[in-house]
Amino acid sequence: MRDVAIIGIGCTNFGEMWERSFRDLFFEAGLNALEDAGAKGEDVDALYVGNMSAGKFIDQEHIGALIADYAGLAGSLHVPSTRVEAACASGGLALREGVLAVASGLHDVVIAAGVEKMTDVETGVTIDALASAADREWEGFMGATFPGLYAMIARLHMHRYGTTREQLAMVAVKNHHNATMNSKAQYEREITIEDVMNSPLIADPLRVYDCSPITDGAAAVVLAPVELARKLNNTPIYVRASAQASDTITLHDRRDITTLDATVYAAQRAYKMADISPKDIDVAEVHDCFTIAEICAIEDLGFVQKGNGGPATEEGMTALDGDIPINPSGGLKACGHPVGATGIKQAVEIVQQLRGEAGGRQVSGAKIGLAHNVGGTGGTAVVHVLSVNR
Amino acid sequence: MAVPRLWRHIPTRYNLIGTECQTCGGLYFPPRTTCPTCRRDGRIIERKFKGTGEVVTYTTIYSASAAFHRQTPYVLAIVKLDEGPLLTGQIVCDPDEAKIGMKVRPVFRKLGEDGPSGIIYYGTKFAPLTEASQ
Amino acid sequence: MIGITSYGAYIPRYRIKVEEIARVWGDDPEHIKKGLLIYEKSVPDLDEDTATIAVEAARSAIYRRSIDPKEIGAIYVGSESHPYAVKPTATIVAEAIRATPDLTAADFEFACKAGTAAIQTCMGEVAMGAIKYGMAIGADISQSAPGDALEYTAAAGGAAYIIGKKNLITEIEDTFSFTTDTPDFWRREGESYPMHGGRFTGEPAYFKHIISATKGIMKKVGTKPSDYDYVVFHQPNGKFPLRVAKTLGFSEEQIGLGLVVPMMGNTYSGSSLIGLAAILDQAKPGSMILMTSFGSGAGSDAFSMTVTDGIEEVRDKAPTIAELLKNPRYLDYALYAKHKGKIAV
Structure with missing residues (x-):
């Protein structure tokens, strides 16, 4: 090869x-x-x-x-x-x-x-088309929407690990902040925790500002x-690793509803291929289709322990100046989520970061970056590791 | 949507008919033609589930696709059946009634319809298990 | 002897009060409550229709007696609100209780007496030995035009009866019907709401047919009103059955137990059958029951039956009418209109 x-x-x-x-x-x-x-x-x-x-x-x-x-x-x-x-x-x-x-x-x-x-x-057609990423027969026909499925992940994550509603909101606030420095982003504006908490419910506990846009x-x-x-x-x-993994298409058949095993396996394969560990990653674009998805992603990619995604976000670990800056582009949440384009946009952002061309949102000294793209509620996950050095 | 797609799942949706692998004892709903554990060594037979179970997680849907738009808000949950398998279904209750760990029983409801002149499809939803319903 | 082997009922948990309907249409609620003897009525959920109600009632009947559904040779569903104009409700029920495929099934329509007509049909097939058990269901999500007097009573619910020769909870001595062509109430094909003849629905329709059928059955089996412990008539409101009982010489004690309409409304095809279920929930072995239905158009089916010892085995095995009426959720008129599809969009 x-x-x-x-x-x-x-x-x-x-x-x-x-x-x-x-x-x-x-x-x-x-x-x-x-x-x-x-x-x-x-x-x-x-x-x-x-x-x-x-x-x-x-x-x-x-x-x-x-x-x-x-x-x-x-x-x-x-x-x-x-x-x-x-x-x-x-x-x-x-x-x-x-x-x-x-x-x-x-x-x-x-x-x-x-x-x-x-x-x-x-919009109704768009919602329905997105729901087809889940199992139409056994989720969609029962009234499941895409935000609804992630809301069930969020509910259980909060129940099991004590993740707070505010911590979910902090993901959106951070990603909106990053997007203010990205001229390509859909939402180049700051939002507050209150904005998120007061936005209309889409699928309880997820609100409008927890969701990536159309x-x-x-x-x-x-x-x-x-x-x-x-x-x-x-x-x-350099493309140091390209890894992919599958899981059950339905959320309810997963080993653990709060873990995207496809992400876990794709990440493990990628780290092995690149011969690195999560600690070596300087910057990552992860699949934050909903705020809870970023919290699960940083856990499942191995940046934090399972269940610690909420506190890690609250402590600023994922901010531009944090230990592991997540979604400097603004992520799916604030940069926007044209579904088929997102996985490539993540790679574009990581390339800009590694080239040192990311302007105000540049993560200083970034040498190794990761792009994490998810299909459905985790039926597919793809992880790429990109690097300045071969 | 053409009728066969809905018709073919009538026994499964009405009565929670899934499958059992006689090789490993694995229980599956919806039915599977291959055991995901034993694959070709699996021996698959029909298995009816009682429909009683427990809410693992849930949400209240406020923004739905066109087909469910008139029913919002409605409670959607992942239910763990007493026999083991998990499935996704609606809970017929008020949003503030739903709880993780809540015991539920099956009820027969309309799942949807193909417009006002098309086929109506029925199936299983769940309701809180009360003393009276036991 | 042929009789009832099991029964089950279902009533949706939503209700609307007379006061709320009267508020919308500018009526005096006290006048309505006194005039019709009705306080509130049941309303289906957004995802409930006659088929789902029939299935819930049917499952309850199966469950009460632990009957093997494969032994049911006929299912007839009586209703005037079948979800399809063409395509049976009965096949949905048959599939949902796993009685398919070796059975016959059909939908009946005779205004509010289609359920009792279904019982008679099952009795005939059981009598000739063609089937072991037959299931007769009366269920409706009753229709009424907004603002019509009917709107105070038209309710949702149903009951299912398994008819057979074995494991009886009541023995049916006989049945007698009285039928004429009397257009007191109707709904034309393709119309959403029924029309009716106002006061014409009373004397020449409800009273004439119920009185004639009830007298007919008592003459046929050689009984008199005082022989019966309980009597149940079709219940379009609370007043009519009380008046017809008095006319026929039945006491308020005899009719009281089965008079369920004041707190749940008129479930059309389910009406007299839910009344009978409320009686069976409490009746002692040896009690005699007389039931007379009424269907507009018009006809009445009367049944004379005696409760057997078997009742004690099944009484607590499925929800009673009293239990089904517990913990209602009240709707305002706007939500009621949404539930009933009365808002055109």
């Missing part, structure tokens, strides 16, 4: 992009990534695109060909293009597919991208084998 590096990154603004279509979003992210890599369309050997639900959101399938076509890579170049789907982990999986393609030696220059256009349908956006990275990367780019960021 060959070592792989990220040599280019691109990301659209995240938000309600009323004037921009699915195709517009993808094109912008892909073009920016290629320009950043100093590569041309002719260099591209393959495309992998993460997308959760274009079939429901824009009534369009066959996304791989559509994207290759509108990127100008299909009509004359006939570049192979593959859509990858694992609900909200689609982007992380697309990155992994791209890494595997380059590592195997099959392809040299590969674009791994993610895109979601979520605001072309009514977002349009796209992100892309360009991958290359290390030798080629050095020729094309001055600051390649």
Whole structure:
């Protein structure tokens, strides 16, 4: 297997992009990534695109060909293009597919991208489409919503570990603060604990400000084998590990409802592959689709003991200047969560951090970063470890 | 939605018919064609669950998909059946009645309908187990 | 001898009071309460309909006697609010009690007496030996137009009876019906709410049919009113059954136990059957019971029966009417309208 590096990154603004279509979003992210890599369309050997639900959101399938076509890579170049789907982990999986393609030696220059256009349908349709990441037959038909499932995780976490409602709110407050320094973020504004606590209930105990928003956006990275990367780019960021794990699709069948075992296993495999431990991670983008999800993530990734996610957040451990800064981009919560694009955006953020290009939200001295992307309530988890050094 | 998708699960949804693996004794609801533990060594038979159990965790849904929009707020829970398996279902009670550890019993309710002119689908929800209902 | 082997009932836990309905329509609640002898009525939950009520009642009947559902050869559900215009409620019940597939099933409609017609049908099939047990259910989420006088009484609930020759809790001596074509109350196909003939629903309809059927059964079996310990009539309100009892020579003691309408309303097809259930909840072995239903359109089915020793075995095995009426949740008119689908969206 060959070592792989990220040599280019691109990301659209995240938000309600009323004037921009699915195709517009993808094109912008892909073009920016290629320009950043100093590569041309002719260099591209393959495309992998993460997308959760274009079939429901824009009534369009066959996304791989559509994207290759509108990127100008299909009509004359006939570049192979593959859509990858694992609900909200689609982007992380697309990155992994791209890494595997380059590592195997099959392809040299590969674009791994993610895109979601979520605001072309009514909100009720969006809620229903997101609920399809859970088990439609045995969760959805019973009235389960996505926030509802995470709310049940939160309720049990609070019951079992004493995690407080305020600690959940602190996740949102921190991530909104980080997003004020990210011009691509959907919400570039501060919020207070009171704002969270007074926002309307969505699924008790989760409130509006505990939930990631509905977002349009796209992100892309360009991958290359290390030798080629050095020729094309001055600051390649190395992919030290790409790991993935599955778990039961239903929340109720899990070994433990408050633990995402898919995260635990993906993380263990990633640390082993990179030959590091959680302590070596300088900065992480984790899957905070809900505030409780970030608390579970920092536990399941091994940054804190199980049950200590709430107090660790309260003590500032996950803040930009904390021991392990979490979600400097603002996370899914404040940067936005265009579901298929999120996993790639996380990698984009970590690359910026490791390059030292993250501006006001720069984590000083970051050398090793982690991106953690979850599908559903934890049926799929993907963990990538990126590093300045090989 | 075409009718067969709802029709095929009628026995399971009405009466909590799951499966049992005779090799390892594992109990599963919903039914599984393969035992996740024994895989091809598993011997799967039908198993009806009583439907009594305990609330493991719960939430009250205030923002629902279009199909459940008119029923909010409603209580959704993960219930551990007395026989062991866990499942997700609604609890027919007021939001402030729900508690972790609450004992529940099965009730037969409408789960939803395919619009005002489409098929109605029925199945099992849960209600607090009171002395009278025992 | 043919009779009742088991019974079960179900009443939703929501209620609305006469005062709340009267507040909305500008009526005098005291006048309504005195005039109709009704105080509150049951209302279905958002996810309850005639099928779910029928299933709960049926399961309660099965549970009370620990009957093997595979021994039930016929299920008939009487209602005027079947969830489907075409597609039986009875198959839903059959599947939900695991009686399928070796049985017959059908839905009945005869306004408020479809449940007792179902009992008669089961008696016939049991008598000819075609089936061991038959299940007859009367259940409704009764319909009434907003602001109509019916709205004070139209309630939700039902009862299920298992008819057989073995393990009886009552022996049915005989049944007698009285039927004419009298359009006192109706609902046209596709309409949401029934219409009625106002005062015409009284003398020429309710009273004439119940009196005739009741006299008919007593003549047929050779009994007189004083032979019965308990009597139950269809209960469109509290007043009508009391008046018809008096006319026929029954006392308030005889009718009291089965008069459930004041605290739960008129459950249409479930009405006389829930009244009978309330009597069976307490009746001693050897007690004689007379039940006469009434269905608009119009007809009455009368039954004469005697409670057996078997009643003591099953009495406490399933919820009683008194238990089902406990701990109600009261709704205001707006929530009631939502529960009943009376808000057009």
